[in-house]
Amino acid sequence: EELRMSKMNNFDVQSTFCVLCGWTDDCPEKYGEKRTYVEYNLTVHYYCLLMSSGIWQRGGEDEGVDGFLITDIRKEVNRAAKLKCNICKRKGASIGCVAPKCRRSYHFPCGLQRECIFQFMEDFRSYCWEHRPVQEFTDKEPRGASQCTICLDLVEHLQVYTVLKSPCCKNAWFHRECLQYQALSAGIFFFRCTVCNNKDKFQKEMLRMGIHIPERDASWELEENAYQDLLHCYQHCDVKRCLCKKGRDYNEPDSKWEIKRCQYCGSRGTHLACSSMKSWEQNWECMECRSIFAKSGKYNKRKKRALATSEKKNGTTCLLEEPPPKSPRQSPGSPRNFLLQSPKIMCQDLSPCSHLELPASNRVTMSLSPVMSSRNWSLSLRHKHLRAKRREVCNILKELKAQVKTKTTRLNISAENIWSSALKGFRQRIFSPTNTIEVNFSNCKNRSKTNTSAASKYHFFQLLMLHLQNSSLFEGSFGKNLSLDFQAVKENLYFEAGRMIAVSMVHGGPSPGFFSKTLFRCVVYGPENVKPALEDVADVDVAQTIKTIKYANNLSSLQSTLQDCSEFLAAAGCLRPVTALCDKNVLVNDILIYHVIKRIALPLESFRQGLKTLGVLEKMQMHPDVFSSILCHKPERLSAETVCDLFTIHSSSDVNNVEGADFWMGYLQDVESGESVVTLEDILLFVTGSCYVPSIGFDPEPTIKFLHIRYPIGNRLLNCLELPITKTYQQFKNTMELTIRNTLRVERE
Numbered sequence: 001e002e003l004r005m006s007k008m009n010n011f012d013v014q015s016t017f018c019v020l021c022g023w024t025d026d027c028p029e030k031y032g033e034k035r036t037y038v039e040y041n042l043t044v045h046y047y048c049l050l051m052s053s054g055i056w057q058r059g060g061e062d063e064g065v066d067g068f069l070i071t072d073i074r075k076e077v078n079r080a081a082k083l084k085c086n087i088c089k090r091k092g093a094s095i096g097c098v099a100p101k102c103r104r105s106y107h108f109p110c111g112l113q114r115e116c117i118f119q120f121m122e123d124f125r126s127y128c129w130e131h132r133p134v135q136e137f138t139d140k141e142p143r144g145a146s147q148c149t150i151c152l153d154l155v156e157h158l159q160v161y162t163v164l165k166s167p168c169c170k171n172a173w174f175h176r177e178c179l180q181y182q183a184l185s186a187g188i189f190f191f192r193c194t195v196c197n198n199k200d201k202f203q204k205e206m207l208r209m210g211i212h213i214p215e216r217d218a219s220w221e222l223e224e225n226a227y228q229d230l231l232h233c234y235q236h237c238d239v240k241r242c243l244c245k246k247g248r249d250y251n252e253p254d255s256k257w258e259i260k261r262c263q264y265c266g267s268r269g270t271h272l273a274c275s276s277m278k279s280w281e282q283n284w285e286c287m288e289c290r291s292i293f294a295k296s297g298k299y300n301k302r303k304k305r306a307l308a309t310s311e312k313k314n315g316t317t318c319l320l321e322e323p324p325p326k327s328p329r330q331s332p333g334s335p336r337n338f339l340l341q342s343p344k345i346m347c348q349d350l351s352p353c354s355h356l357e358l359p360a361s362n363r364v365t366m367s368l369s370p371v372m373s374s375r376n377w378s379l380s381l382r383h384k385h386l387r388a389k390r391r392e393v394c395n396i397l398k399e400l401k402a403q404v405k406t407k408t409t410r411l412n413i414s415a416e417n418i419w420s421s422a423l424k425g426f427r428q429r430i431f432s433p434t435n436t437i438e439v440n441f442s443n444c445k446n447r448s449k450t451n452t453s454a455a456s457k458y459h460f461f462q463l464l465m466l467h468l469q470n471s472s473l474f475e476g477s478f479g480k481n482l483s484l485d486f487q488a489v490k491e492n493l494y495f496e497a498g499r500m501i502a503v504s505m506v507h508g509g510p511s512p513g514f515f516s517k518t519l520f521r522c523v524v525y526g527p528e529n530v531k532p533a534l535e536d537v538a539d540v541d542v543a544q545t546i547k548t549i550k551y552a553n554n555l556s557s558l559q560s561t562l563q564d565c566s567e568f569l570a571a572a573g574c575l576r577p578v579t580a581l582c583d584k585n586v587l588v589n590d591i592l593i594y595h596v597i598k599r600i601a602l603p604l605e606s607f608r609q610g611l612k613t614l615g616v617l618e619k620m621q622m623h624p625d626v627f628s629s630i631l632c633h634k635p636e637r638l639s640a641e642t643v644c645d646l647f648t649i650h651s652s653s654d655v656n657n658v659e660g661a662d663f664w665m666g667y668l669q670d671v672e673s674g675e676s677v678v679t680l681e682d683i684l685l686f687v688t689g690s691c692y693v694p695s696i697g698f699d700p701e702p703t704i705k706f707l708h709i710r711y712p713i714g715n716r717l718l719n720c721l722e723l724p725i726t727k728t729y730q731q732f733k734n735t736m737e738l739t740i741r742n743t744l745r746v747e748r749e
Helices: 002-009 046-051 070-080 108-113 176-190 200-208 287-296 374-401 415-427 453-469 486-490 493-506 517-525 540-550 555-564 566-572 583-611 613-622 624-631 640-646 658-672 680-688 729-748
Strands: 034-037 042-045 145-147 154-156 163-165 173-175 259-261 269-271 408-413 436-441 648-650 703-707 713-715 720-724
Touching: 042 046, 042 070, 046 108, 154 173, 163 176, 173 176, 176 200, 287 658, 374 493, 374 613, 374 624, 408 415, 415 453, 415 493, 436 453, 453 493, 453 680, 486 493, 486 583, 493 583, 493 613, 517 583, 517 613, 517 624, 540 555, 540 583, 555 566, 566 583, 583 613, 613 624, 640 658, 640 680, 658 680, 658 703, 658 729, 680 713, 680 720, 680 729, 720 729
Parallel strands: 408 436, 648 703, 703 720
Antiparallel strands: 034 042, 145 154, 163 173, 259 269, 713 720
């Protein structure tokens, strides 16, 4: 024991280096687990050990390092010490290419960088960059690009190391890195083609192409109590105004504070007292399910009757509820129905024999709707994640808005010349970002009284962000980067653009939504910490030059290409002698850094200074993930669900607005599915004066009142929609469409 403690105290710092590759990096995804054995003064990467050419597992699993004896590891280290790495030129290259007559040796990390292939199967073969296996491409293979079905980003259909195609699906392409991360997570039991679910053929091809599939269960299966939440019944009061003083989650059986779940979906609940229910026997349905029946015309103000089917089983009585129709009315070709796709709707067995439902109390709520494919579900989760981030941004922007004073600054804007008039307004001496902004469109004559200052401001910021997106200050098709405009630098326009974006977000305008990931990272983390990609190059000629260099097959063609574009390389400071084909990778990286980052250093710094207005950049740096949701992603298209969630329904003592709420939700679904002459944007514009939801949200929050009036009224000062109480849904729909269409038409005229 004393000897062991002495060894630990004398543990050499150098033993933190892997004895086989000499690297200190601890990255299990790339190099396997890094293990240190103090008693042997030994540190080794697991993959370095597996792929070394001169060592085998001669011991049991509990001996040495997973069967590799310590004495054998020492011998392998001594053998490798005589071999020089063909990539980094250092000694210790323990891995050799298995191709006949190939004498190349390299370290495992060096091999990864040089795009060698390591096969984690059978006798663990390794192939150098020249002899590595490649996937066969036919002339019929589609060219261009498609979505990687794992990360959903574009992947080019190219025969390169970083791209892999599925052996079982013709149109399935993946990034190698995405596949490797999925394999490490899914393990050998769950790793399969994401398109067709083929396992055997898919795994065999991926192993051949160097994807490591660990022989273990999936990571989500190893997490303790990972699915525990699915075993709990829903216990939460979801009505707008919960009366229980102990909170929405309080549940006291056999009292008025017992929680009753929706009889149809089972995934919404209410306290008996909160919905004026006198006993547990009364059925209750949530607003979402009720709106389905309101649209289908099968919901009357009737009491749902229980099907008192007394079946004596072991002396007990079983009460089964009468099954309701589960599908709402849908028009042919309806793009989507948010209620059917909502996580609130129960996943049920839709077979013909399932004509009776269990009571809601005996069901387990599932979050996946049966009508959604796995791909749609993945997109739904992605949108849900973005919505959660945008809610966080909304709260952060509200904190920043606390700086804004009641003192006003008026901007006189010309809609026909939005940029110059906005620039003039922002540069006027009395302008301050902390003042409340009022907008007057100077070329709008005879404006309607409903065109409030708030509506003008919303419209101004929308036009301004659209102009910036298409201006010469930015370049690119989808995600945009800063361009290099010397005149704009001279006039300090990049600073003004950054300032306008910051002011727009805090004062209730839309977020840009057009930043590329590279531009966002440059702004938040600084350009020195960003690695650009080929898709960041907007100039077609430059992009083609980089592609030609990147995909050169031999040294002579590479040198010929460099000779043709020597002037460009000299201007970029990237002209240098090339003696090996592998030099092209460093060259491509240098060109990208110059063209995307170094070239626009001055505009970027000026743009960042503008974004510091009102403390926006500081918040972006503190919360980069949430701000990327509004700066790098377009706002989510309005849906019936988002509009429904946006409004709070005010209850009235003299009006029973339950059926009115059903008509409202049913009408939103009609509008979304194209069965109306108005759009969801029209409805929002009618009430708030804005056709989009600002990043900071509305102030005050939109509300709905049901009143004894003939036509709906949009009070833009209070963001309140006053709706008429009608006897039928058709009457409700007709009055809504007539009023909204005519009001907006008059405003536009």
